Amino acid sequence: MSKNFFGKPSFSCCSYDIIKHQRSDTVQRIPLSELKVGMVVARAITNESGMVLLSEGTALTESLIVRLGRMDLSHIFIRGASSSDKSKAELLSELDHRFKKTEKEPYMHIIKGVIKARIEEVYQ
Numbered sequence: 001m002s003k004n005f006f007g008k009p010s011f012s013c014c015s016y017d018i019i020k021h022q023r024s025d026t027v028q029r030i031p032l033s034e035l036k037v038g039m040v041v042a043r044a045i046t047n048e049s050g051m052v053l054l055s056e057g058t059a060l061t062e063s064l065i066v067r068l069g070r071m072d073l074s075h076i077f078i079r080g081a082s083s084s085d086k087s088k089a090e091l092l093s094e095l096d097h098r099f100k101k102t103e104k105e106p107y108m109h110i111i112k113g114v115i116k117a118r119i120e121e122v123y124q
Helices: 014-019 062-070 088-102 108-122
Strands: 027-031 052-054 075-079
Touching: 088 108
Parallel strands: none
Antiparallel strands: 027 075
């Protein structure tokens, strides 16, 4: 398990998608097909030579979404994207289901605990 700058577990795997529905200070990787007007770019979009095509903090417009669709991109990073349609109880139930088969594996209860704490934090 990798750790971030603060020594906390760092997740970039499938379990994280349970809690990706968060506040505006979060970043989500969004497929181009799901972009909507008003979403805010979280990471600059550059071309092959590093030239910035769309800077961080830019709010998407219909014309920008069309232009992004013409580029060879599969996704972009958006700040504070969509909110969850799932309740806190549904997310916790899904978390329990996903970790059911790994209950006896070392450290999996720690990972589950971190994700559960994040869900609790998001839904306060």
